[in-house]
Amino acid sequence: AAVKGGLRFQVSAALKEGHVTPTELCQSCLSLIKSTKFLNAYITVAEETALKQAEESEKRYRRGQPLGVLDGIPIAVKDNFNTAGIETTCASNMLKGYIPPYNATVVQKLLDQGAVLLGKTNLDEFAMGSGSTDGVFGPVRNPWSYSRQYKEKSVPKSPSEDEESNWVITGGSSGGSAAAVSSFTCFAALGSDTGGSTRNPAAHCGVVGLKPTYGLISRHGLIPLVNSMDVPGILTRCVDDAAAVLGSLAGHDPKDSTTIQDNFKPFELPNLTDVSKLSIGIPKEYCAPGLSSEILAFWSKATDLFKSAGAKVIEVSLPHTRYSIVCYHVLCTAEVASNMARFDGLEYGHRSDVNKSTESMYAATRREGFNDVVRGRILSGNYFLLKQNYEKYFIKAQKVRRLIANDFVKVFGSGVDILLTPTTLSDAVPYMEFIKEDNRTRSAQDDILTQAANMAGLPAINVPTGLSERGLPVGLQFIGQSFQEKQLLTVAKWFEKQVKFPMIQLEVKRHDHSAFQHQKSASFS
């Protein structure tokens, strides 16, 4: 069966017209997951339930009553969202074997729309990290490592070196979701974004990564990292798809008091042709130290693109940008320390065998259950929350956070519609290089361009822009105004159309014919 691997809209149409059935689609994806197992993108594959959901969807299509655009569409969910009856681990020993009794609101919404849940994707342990390398199930490999584009450009450093040691990271912490979308094993995936965890891997894997406005999408059932910054993220292969998924997820949830009450109206993205009324802001502080000249070049080209299309492009300043990373670390670790307090081994998850006393059981359970990244952040966070430090660190950081948010308010208030910045400092680095630095250092470096949006609660999106000299994806980030996702996505869609990011030419050792065909037709979109 000729499966359209590209735009979901096309697949939806294909499903509606009966060119392909949900079951065929589901099976094709499941088989591709098996062929791409070496990517380590999935922690759990829910084959049985997925096929059942596909069957149900098929019945609906036969009756001519699909639930909507997402009916029958295979999706994947990051393993820090609760899924009823399906193991949810957060890539941690602490939750190995944990089977939640309920679905996260966003998962439930997708299922209610008829989406087919293929499985749970890999991440950094408890979403802490920027490489998707620090989970207990091992690192996720960027599918582009196995692309013709990368292979053509890579120069083996020694004759013995092969692709096994040369593979590059996905970025993180939603690396599994990004890899899953990038490698065509699903059509959309849920990630989470606290400091850039959806946009960063989206950039490295060449997919669209949307971070919605804080308060637009329910966090109920998303195992929390930083309650005041976490949002569910959406990863897709094109902007239209992201808008469609957003439409089915956004809106008030009585179970999450931080979601806004206003009624959300799902929208169709207009096909913008005239950008002359648009004002694009280029924040000068985002020309950060360590930004590769390549990325800088892509950014420049993009601003030129807007200029020549008639848009107003102006340099703006977000003066408190340089404080945001330290501020983020204080607030992030403080909330992490608080949120991780619930993992004590008593009610669920891992419990140590040590049982001399409650305290010793707690201590052993937490030492055994958490990796050192998590433990490090808990210790830091508790330090900042101590009575004698609270004012100096936590309160101070909250004040600076307000200043950072105000920077954006001022800029948007001066007539700028959207900000355009790079998403990452460089293209994806090889795993062997990445692990030379520790998680803390890496996070501090890699989050720098993305986390201000989390601090300010603003919507932001990574749009794949082009390929680097090494043949790897480079993305650019658009930051929008609060709850103006429609405007943000409209501009992003225009940009996507202009840059025509190339399809990945995945070269995978194939065992089954259908997967090969899948990949072949993917280049047809």
Added chain:
Amino acid sequence: VLNRRCVEAAVMTGLALNCSINKKSLFDRKHYFYADLPAGYQITQQRVPIAVNGSLSYSLCIDNKMSQMVTKTVRIKQIQLEQDSGKSLHDDTRSQTLVDLNRAGVGLMEVVMEPDMCCGEEAAAAVRELQLILQTLGSSQAVMAEGQLRVDANVSVHHPGEPYGVRTEVKNINSIRFLAKAVDYEIQRQIEELEKGGTILNETRAFDSKLGCTVSMRDKEGKQDYRFMPEPNLPPLILYDTKSLPANLNHQQVVNIDWIHERLPDLPSVKRAKLVEQYGILPEHSFTLLNEDGLTEFFENVVKETQMKPKKVIGWILNDLLSYLKQHSLTVKESPVSSFLLADLLNLLEKKEISSTAAKQVLAELWKGEGKTPLEIVKEKKLELIQDQNELEQICQAVIDGQENEVMAIKAGNRKVLNKLIGLVQRETQGRSNPVLVKQLLEKKLSE
């Protein structure tokens, strides 16, 4: 997610205790590790609670005499909303702790009083009044034995004129009676300790109800740093009054303080005053009526159904009915004598168809709950007062005839001996004669 009913209950209670309601209050996380705290933190209101600066008035009897009551006031520092933890049951025989998480996360209201009370009796009276208020408002059923109202007492001693001493916190108090005992014991213990030359530690102690003493709970070493942090999942709680209520807000989403104020029921103190005014009973009567669940209603029902004056009815309610209930450990609801039955009985008395002695006998019969009406019992036991004047006259005459000496004494001026004759008539009639009427008849005959 915040429970609306909890907010309303806290506002009601705050208003009833004359507090200022904070239109904006905040939620915080208080972190500590304990088996009955599944999240590793408790959500509470440390920075800005929902209500502050109120007062509670309560009454005490001086010298245990109900007739002398004095009113006192204790200031309310604040009321805060917080989460309950689970319940720990310690199994010492197997060295394990069993944790029941069913109530973990349920909303609680903590009422913090200022140290304005001076002894166990005051503490008990204040808490009793608070209990009645909570029950009247419906914020809580406040039954201490069921853990619906939990009381921790903070006790310190000092010489007059000196600053307050170091305080200890006494926990595990399960009834109002034990509260008074615990407080008094702790005061005594501290005084003795200080007079010995010792010091008081700022510690937590548990009340042992069997031994009637407080015991140190030395399981907390040093002061805990709770690492308070704002609760990120609960936005600030905004309350409105009619003035500040924006027009476009959904009614379901707001709590209007004025609206709640208008709907507050009569507080116990108001109810008592009304009872005194309406029925002419004494203040101490009103206390007893309110103290007993359902008794006020019972009393008012009887008053409705009988011609007897409330001032007289109250005696039957408080002396007779209540003592029967207490003797048999029954609540008013469980009373075998309904308000209708009692009213019937009192009506017979009021119409002078029976004497009050007879009435008490009838009540004793009614208590058996055999389903007989007062009239039936009266007829059965032949307790009716003799209505036939001639019959009475004959008996009086017979008595006079049989008591020559006494008659002579009376005629000589010793009126007191008349009572003996009245008594004899009563005996003859088996209590079925109206003493007032008998006295009249005897006097008439003796003066002839």
